[in-house]
Amino acid sequence: MKPSLPDAIDYREQSPEVQERFSRLKERPVVLSVEGLGKTFPTPGGEVTALKGVDFEVFRREFMCVIGPSGCGKSTLIRILAGLETESGGQVLLDGNPVAGPGPDRGMVFQSYTLFPWLTVKQNVMFGPKMEGKSGSSVEGEARQWIDLVGLSQFENSYPHQLSGGMKQRVAIARALANRPRILLMDEPFGALDAQTRAQMQSYLLQIWRNLDITILFITHDLDEAVFLADRILVLKANPGEVDEIIEVPVPRPRRLDQSIEPEFIATKHRINQLIHPESEGKEDTLPFARMTVEGDDVE
Ligand SMILES: Nc1ncnc2c1ncn2[C@@H]1O[C@H](COP(=O)(O)OP(=O)(O)OP(=O)(O)O)[C@@H](O)[C@H]1O
Numbered sequence: 001m002k003p004s005l006p007d008a009i010d011y012r013e014q015s016p017e018v019q020e021r022f023s024r025l026k027e028r029p030v031v032l033s034v035e036g037l038g039k040t041f042p043t044p045g046g047e048v049t050a051l052k053g054v055d056f057e058v059f060r061r062e063f064m065c066v067i068g069p070s071g072c073g074k075s076t077l078i079r080i081l082a083g084l085e086t087e088s089g090g091q092v093l094l095d096g097n098p099v100a101g102p103g104p105d106r107g108m109v110f111q112s113y114t115l116f117p118w119l120t121v122k123q124n125v126m127f128g129p130k131m132e133g134k135s136g137s138s139v140e141g142e143a144r145q146w147i148d149l150v151g152l153s154q155f156e157n158s159y160p161h162q163l164s165g166g167m168k169q170r171v172a173i174a175r176a177l178a179n180r181p182r183i184l185l186m187d188e189p190f191g192a193l194d195a196q197t198r199a200q201m202q203s204y205l206l207q208i209w210r211n212l213d214i215t216i217l218f219i220t221h222d223l224d225e226a227v228f229l230a231d232r233i234l235v236l237k238a239n240p241g242e243v244d245e246i247i248e249v250p251v252p253r254p255r256r257l258d259q260s261i262e263p264e265f266i267a268t269k270h271r272i273n274q275l276i277h278p279e280s281e282g283k284e285d286t287l288p289f290a291r292m293t294v295e296g297d298d299v300e
């Protein structure tokens, strides 16, 4: 039998403290504004609508997560925000200015390891500022500060193949931050890491976010990750990718791993689950059966 879960938290029924927290968040300046965003892809089988009428805002220093079923348009959304893909309709504003193409004001971290394998950690981190025409010892000094911030000072002269997956992603974060972006855009950055490293990276990221004046938009498949990290969670639904709900996470900060058993954490997860998998509510998955044991064997 399924364990009974607390009722879904509706942000309109949040406690006065939580309501107060989110009304203060919404008084901050808007960093990213997405208005009526649409994206269609022509395919041999006809047009695919990946995104339709997506509207939301991200406030200064907010940590927003985006979650939704596979294929609902999460990567398409972040690629448009990064300027790597053009929208079919609507617009994206960064600090009030329309986004047209990639720029150093947006830092990207992807799931796949994207460091340049022929450059050292320090050279990877210095790459962006050098492309911007900066040079000299100040760039090197700044790169060292970013590497220090992600705790990899001892590895500044190592090459990516000498690092673990978690360390590579820490370098990728340092490299993205080295351009001093207005917003960090992260597409499942910890998706390829084992569970323990992933939990460690989530804590690192929250520390970095707290220490810096940075706004983060973070895509994930993982419900626990979203609730652990986010101020608000944008839930997308598929076919076409539309905003289903924006959830205000009531779990207090600073976050700790042991909060994952608190009622508000479980209730928030439950609410996302209801939105993402409405048809599986209360149903057990049944799989086709093929007997590989002899009848009478003492197995369940
Ligand atoms: N370049 C493309 N050409 C045609 N269709 C595309 C292209 N890129 C994405 N799509 C389609 O757009 C939809 C959204 O894809 P997208 O990769 O954004 O989903 P996602 O939410 O990131 O999925 P996942 O969780 O599996 O990473 C899918 O139906 C996908 O097939």
Ligand SMILES: [Mg+2]
Binding pocket: 074, 075, 076
């Ligand atoms: Mg994706």
